[in-house]
Amino acid sequence: MEQDPIQNEKKVSRKAISKKLRFEVFKRDAFTCQYCGMSAPDAILHVDHINPVAAGGQNEVLNLVTSCVSCNLGKGARTLSDSTVVKKQLDQMKAISLRQEQLAMMAEWRNSMVGLEENAIKSIADYINRNLRSSEFKISDTYLSDIRNMLRRYSVEDIYSAIDKSVMTYLKDTSTQSVDAFLYYIPRICYWQKLERENPMIAQVNRIVGLASKRWYHCNRQSLHRDILTYHEKHGLSLDLISANVMNSTGIMQFNDSMAEVIDA
Numbered sequence: 048m049e050q051d052p053i054q055n056e057k058k059v060s061r062k063a064i065s066k067k068l069r070f071e072v073f074k075r076d077a078f079t080c081q082y083c084g085m086s087a088p089d090a091i092l093h094v095d096h097i098n099p100v101a102a103g104g105q106n107e108v109l110n111l112v113t114s115c116v117s118c119n120l121g122k123g124a125r126t127l128s129d130s131t132v133v134k135k136q137l138d139q140m141k142a143i144s145l146r147q148e149q150l151a152m153m154a155e156w157r158n159s160m161v162g163l164e165e166n167a168i169k170s171i172a173d174y175i176n177r178n179l180r181s182s183e184f185k186i187s188d189t190y191l192s193d194i195r196n197m198l199r200r201y202s203v204e205d206i207y208s209a210i211d212k213s214v215m216t217y218l219k220d221t222s223t224q225s226v227d228a229f230l231y232y233i234p235r236i237c238y239w240q241k242l243e244r245e246n247p248m249i250a251q252v253n254r255i256v257g258l259a260s261k262r263w264y265h266c267n268r269q270s271l272h273r274d275i276l277t278y279h280e281k282h283g284l285s286l287d288l289i290s291a292n293v294m295n296s297t298g299i300m301q302f303n304d305s306m307a308e309v310i311d312a
């Protein structure tokens with residue numbers, strides 16, 4: 048690059064490298080002298096011009112390199128002859144710009160994911176509202192955040208299928224339909240579907256407990272759950288048999304008595 052001689056003259060009275068630029072160079076070079084490999088705090092570091100100021104070198108990040116005091120003094124005002132340092136610096140610059148590019152790509156990717164999520168929320172909300180078209184009700188902003196939470200735990204397909212199931216149970220029969228129940232059970236059906244897929248045994252135990260709590264006057268769900276697991280896992284009794292005994296009992300005492308008979312038999 049041709050320099051205007053007068054301007055060049057001015058530049059020789061070296062312009063201070065800003066603190067910010069110095070920090071950028073140190074960070075890029077990992078606070079290590081690029082000539083000898085000494086690093087802070089063992090070495091006092093300077094920022095060195097690869098192409099000296101006297102030769103028209105500028106305070107640009109590409110013309111600056113981290114140097115310890117002794118390397119910096121030893122080099123004097125000579126142009127750096129070791130081209131490997133320049134190459135190393137260029138490689139580092141490439142690595143940095145690659146990393147910056149990747150960060151930018153990652154940010155873009157994250158934004159597009161947010162966009163996808165917003166789209167999914169909107170289409171699920173539309174689907175729910177379409178199922179509610181006979182009522183005046185439209186889902187609230189609070190329910191939109193419920194949908195967002197569902198999307199973090201369950202797939203879009205699972206959510207649609209839960210909506211369909213909830214429609215069948217709570218909306219189809221106009222004499223008993225309940226919009227509140229319809230909405231309330233969508234995330235719960237999602238949970239049951241997932242449990243059914245991932246742990247069918249526990250899902251069946253839950254169903255038996257649900258059955259008991261509907262049929263019995265009083266039912267301690269937690270202790271019944273524990274008892275059923277014991278009968279099934281410790282005594283090897285089938286869940287179908289356990290379920291039949293729940294159906295034939297009026298409460299936990301009768302149920303446990305009938306199970307004791309089975310075990311003793």
Ligand SMILES: [Zn+2]
Binds near residue numbers: 080083114116118119
């Ligand atoms: Zn050094």
